[in-house]
Amino acid sequence: MIRRFLGRLANPQVGALVGVLLINWLLFPNFFRVTWQDGRLFGSLIDVLNRGAPVAILAVGMVGVIATKGVDLSVGAVMAVAGAVAATLVVAGYPAPVAVVVALAVGFACGLWNGFLVAVLDIQPIVATLVLMVAGRGIAQLITEGFIVTFTDPVLIFIGTGSFLGLPMAAVIALVLMVLVTLLVRRTAIGLFIEAVGINRRAASLAGIRSRMLLMLVYALSGLCAAVAGIIVAGDIRGADANNAGLWLELDAILAVVIGGTSLLGGRFSVPLAVVGALIIQAMNTGILVSGFPPEFNLIVKAGMIFIILMIQSPFAVRLLPPGLLRRAASRGTEK
Amino acid sequence: MVPAGSTLAGTPIESALRRHGQEGRLDGDRLALEARGITKVFGNHVALDAVDFGLRAGEVHALLGENGAGKSTLIKILTGAYQPDGGMVLADGVPISLESPQQAQAHGIGTVYQEVNLLPNRSVAENLFLGHQPTRFGLIDRRRMERDSRAILARYGLGIDPSSELGAHSVAVQQIVAIARAVELSGKVLILDEPTASLDRNEVERLFEIIAGLKSSGLAIVFITHFLDQVFAIADRATILRNGRLIETRALDDLTRTDVVRLMLGKDVAFSGATKLEESRPLGEVLAEFRGYGRKRSVHPFDLTVHKGEVIGVAGLLGSGRTEMARIMFGADVADEGTVTVAGAAVAITRPTDAIARGFGFCPEDRKAEGIFGELSVRENIVIALQGKLGWFSALNRDEQLEIAGKFGEAMDIRAASLDMPVKLLSGGNQQKVILSRWLATDPAFLILDEPTRGIDVGAHAEIVRTINRLRDEGLALVVISSEIDEVVAYSSRIVVMRDRELVAELNGENINPGVIVQAIANHREASPA
Numbered sequence: 014m015i016r017r018f019l020g021r022l023a024n025p026q027v028g029a030l031v032g033v034l035l036i037n038w039l040l041f042p043n044f045f046r047v048t049w050q051d052g053r054l055f056g057s058l059i060d061v062l063n064r065g066a067p068v069a070i071l072a073v074g075m076v077g078v079i080a081t082k083g084v085d086l087s088v089g090a091v092m093a094v095a096g097a098v099a100a101t102l103v104v105a106g107y108p109a110p111v112a113v114v115v116a117l118a119v120g121f122a123c124g125l126w127n128g129f130l131v132a133v134l135d136i137q138p139i140v141a142t143l144v145l146m147v148a149g150r151g152i153a154q155l156i157t158e159g160f161i162v163t164f165t166d167p168v169l170i171f172i173g174t175g176s177f178l179g180l181p182m183a184a185v186i187a188l189v190l191m192v193l194v195t196l197l198v199r200r201t202a203i204g205l206f207i208e209a210v211g212i213n214r215r216a217a218s219l220a221g222i223r224s225r226m227l228l229m230l231v232y233a234l235s236g237l238c239a240a241v242a243g244i245i246v247a248g249d250i251r252g253a254d255a256n257n258a259g260l261w262l263e264l265d266a267i268l269a270v271v272i273g274g275t276s277l278l279g280g281r282f283s284v285p286l287a288v289v290g291a292l293i294i295q296a297m298n299t300g301i302l303v304s305g306f307p308p309e310f311n312l313i314v315k316a317g318m319i320f321i322i323l324m325i326q327s328p329f330a331v332r333l334l335p336p337g338l339l340r341r342a343a344s345r346g347t348e349k
Numbered sequence: 350m351v352p353a354g355s356t357l358a359g360t361p362i363e364s365a366l367r368r369h370g371q372e373g374r375l376d377g378d379r380l381a382l383e384a385r386g387i388t389k390v391f392g393n394h395v396a397l398d399a400v401d402f403g404l405r406a407g408e409v410h411a412l413l414g415e416n417g418a419g420k421s422t423l424i425k426i427l428t429g430a431y432q433p434d435g436g437m438v439l440a441d442g443v444p445i446s447l448e449s450p451q452q453a454q455a456h457g458i459g460t461v462y463q464e465v466n467l468l469p470n471r472s473v474a475e476n477l478f479l480g481h482q483p484t485r486f487g488l489i490d491r492r493r494m495e496r497d498s499r500a501i502l503a504r505y506g507l508g509i510d511p512s513s514e515l516g517a518h519s520v521a522v523q524q525i526v527a528i529a530r531a532v533e534l535s536g537k538v539l540i541l542d543e544p545t546a547s548l549d550r551n552e553v554e555r556l557f558e559i560i561a562g563l564k565s566s567g568l569a570i571v572f573i574t575h576f577l578d579q580v581f582a583i584a585d586r587a588t589i590l591r592n593g594r595l596i597e598t599r600a601l602d603d604l605t606r607t608d609v610v611r612l613m614l615g616k617d618v619a620f621s622g623a624t625k626l627e628e629s630r631p632l633g634e635v636l637a638e639f640r641g642y643g644r645k646r647s648v649h650p651f652d653l654t655v656h657k658g659e660v661i662g663v664a665g666l667l668g669s670g671r672t673e674m675a676r677i678m679f680g681a682d683v684a685d686e687g688t689v690t691v692a693g694a695a696v697a698i699t700r701p702t703d704a705i706a707r708g709f710g711f712c713p714e715d716r717k718a719e720g721i722f723g724e725l726s727v728r729e730n731i732v733i734a735l736q737g738k739l740g741w742f743s744a745l746n747r748d749e750q751l752e753i754a755g756k757f758g759e760a761m762d763i764r765a766a767s768l769d770m771p772v773k774l775l776s777g778g779n780q781q782k783v784i785l786s787r788w789l790a791t792d793p794a795f796l797i798l799d800e801p802t803r804g805i806d807v808g809a810h811a812e813i814v815r816t817i818n819r820l821r822d823e824g825l826a827l828v829v830i831s832s833e834i835d836e837v838v839a840y841s842s843r844i845v846v847m848r849d850r851e852l853v854a855e856l857n858g859e860n861i862n863p864g865v866i867v868q869a870i871a872n873h874r875e876a877s878p879a
Contacts, residue, residue, distance in 0.1 A: 200744060201741050201744045202736045202739070202740070202741050202742075202744040203741050205725075206736075206741070208722070208725060209725065209729075212722045212725060213718075213721070213722050213723070215718060216719050217733075218681075218700075218701055219679075219681055219711060220701075220737055220787065221705040221734055221737035223702060280725075
């Protein structure tokens with residue numbers, strides 16, 4: 014049991030995360046120092062968890078979408094919508110739980126809309142979700158009437174900045190979501206069906222899988238996760254910024270999923286590894302910040318990382334590998 | 350024949366070229382287009398082996414053959430899309446080089462494909478003149494283009510507005526526009542590749558009138574189709590290819606439909622003694638009854654009663670509606686006519702899940718595109734239909750999956766190093782066994798198998814035929830589509846014959862015999878209906 018668990022940890026993604034953390038440690042010797050203060054943990058490592066949480070949550074939703082050979086470009090905009098809904102409701106005097114539930118429902122509905130376009134109208138996912146990517150920010154601006162809506166509601170602020178058992182609330186939420194979604198897809202047949210639809214939708218339909226329902230579900234889940242991330246980000250800045258909340262985060266989420274080993278061509282996927290992918294991205298961001306490099310380097314390093322990963326996954330690189338290697342890896346995978 | 354320094358020198362292909370090349374063939378006919386000893390090799394697969402093909406001006410020449418016979422390779426060489434590895438092409442007796450489709454066009458060779466490859470969102474006139482628009486002061490002379498278009502369209506009996514969008518017209522009209530364009534541009538040879546595949550009967554007649562007109566104006570026309578009736582209706586001569594070899598070129602007046610089918614399938618089946626010797630067993634109870642079941646432009650309404658414990662073989666040429674019949678029976682396509690009763694109750698089968706719920710299973714013809722999930726494991730590929738039946742929330746756990754996959758994998762003798770290896774690493778025959786196991790795991794009552802033995806090795810072939818017999822003995826109903834007539838004869842208790850999208854005959858008892866089947870495929874009037 015323990016060996017199986019350790020075996021699962023021995024994969025390229027976890028290796029890459031450890032590598033990035035070690036580089037950070039070389040550049041900034043205090044990187045691994047964690048202190049206890051005011052009932053919560055502090056340190057660069059905790060910062061990675063806290064700051065990485067929104068993208069990790071987006072990745073939890075995105076990974077299912079990408080596994081079906083789709084993509085959800087709207088998650089950044091849905092974050093802004095959910096944040097705007099939650100902020101506007103608490104400012105209007107509604108209790109925080111109501112605001113949160115309504116914001117989550119709005120995110121879920123946004124996802125259903127994407128799922129409807131993709132599954133029922135058969136629009137290509139990249140175009141279908143582009144609609145909401147553009148429209149979402151407009152909707153968020155209409156909700157906030159063009160202002161940054163600030164609030165002082167303690168519950169929302171706690172969701173964004175509080176801590177639980179010493180860990181940042183955002184990281185705890187991300188962890189819980191990761192576990193719940195992993196259980197949802199792996200303890201039911203949903204994960205297998207998602208992979209089947211992503212690999213061969215025609216064969217899936219002939220094998221009796223209702224791919225429409227399934228697609229609706231994965232896009233709705235992605236919308237729901239985006240709403241969670243949106244509420245966290247709003248709580249963190251104590252306000253809803255329709256223009257900037259979640260800006261470009263859809264790209265980080267896609268990157269996290271791809272780093273996590275899920276191909277954009279659909280198929281095999283892993284929710285925890287997508288979260289590890291998000292942590293790798295955040296560890297790079299934090300590392301560059303704390304080591305004193307100008308933040309401009311961030312984008313260059315990230316681009317370099319994407320390039321390396323795409324190179325490794327490209328058919329070109331696969332051809333360079335000795336042919337026996339893949340076969341051996343495949344048979345080794347069976348001994349688990 | 351073979352150019353000096355050719356890579357083929359000294360090979361069997363080269364000697365084949367020599368053999369064919371030396372044969373005197375000038376029989377006084379003036380050939381508008383001639384291919385001599387054309388050989389084309391892909392890797393170590395010989396797609397065309399020293400094929401001769403002669404096309405006279407003013408004839409309609411049918412090019413016939415089953416899938417993989419080499420028809421499309423030959424056409425691609427004649428239109429400059431492929432370069433031959435041996436042999437030569439001559440126009441009016443002069444060798445020509447065809448290194449690109451443009452060159453073929455310059456030599457007067459025009460092609461129209463099944464899917465109209467014009468621009469649906471541009472006007473009819475633009476499509477007619479695309480690439481060679483009349484210009485005035487360096488700009489496109491739209492008025493002249495439309496005036497000329499109107500004249501051209503009138504010649505083809507089309508009274509449509511040349512400025513209208515092409516996509517707004519029916520496929521038949523688009524097809525005619527494509528022909529008009531090809532004739533205007535090329536003007537000597539017209540190659541029609543399955544032009545009637547998506548047309549209805551009236552549209553086909555209209556197209557034939559146009560073809561007859563072009564023929565009488567001296568155009569040489571190559572006509573490729575799967576519909577034998579159309580071949581006999583319009584063509585003067587036929588060339589039959591099989592496995593990349595020229596079998597026969599002959600005037601159709603000298604051929605019967607039976608001859609043509611026999612030549613295409615390559616078995617001297619009329620004299621084959623593979624008549625069914627098995628005792629006729631009593632039919633089991635009725636499992637499913639299809640009445641007037643059909644789908645427009647796909648398969649004509651048919652009646653079929655399926656009993657428990659029988660194998661119904663479906664014979665017919667490619668494109669005869671075999672696969673379409675299987676697909677509507679399984680709900681992969683929706684029938685728009687007719688009724689189906691399963692176990693005495695009328696049911697609606699509008700998608701595969703409906704069929705699966707009634708105990709149906711379906712192994713599709715195109716294993717790779719519609720059957721397997723390449724990256725998923727053998728285990729997952731086997732359990733997926735059963736899991737689909739169980740639904741999202743009654744997941745089989747890993748051990749249950751292994752047990753099921755192991756049980757059915759063993760029964761089917763799947764040769765896999767491990768049940769957890771990706772199915773795409775298995776051979777075609779083993780993949781087919783995986784798909785069969787997938788359905789057997791659902792405990793089916795009725796299996797529809799579309800070409801279950803195509804393209805698989807001998808061992809797997811035998812295993813699948815054994816399985817078909819075993820399942821029939823266990824009381825399952827099976828419908829098996831196959832191009833292998835001997836095979837169909839061997840395991841079928843009853844045979845239905847498809848021709849031109851229609852179920853034309855049902856054969857029982859002594860009539861389950863290759864000769865009768867070939868006749869039925871060729872012409873239902875010669876066969877005795879059940």
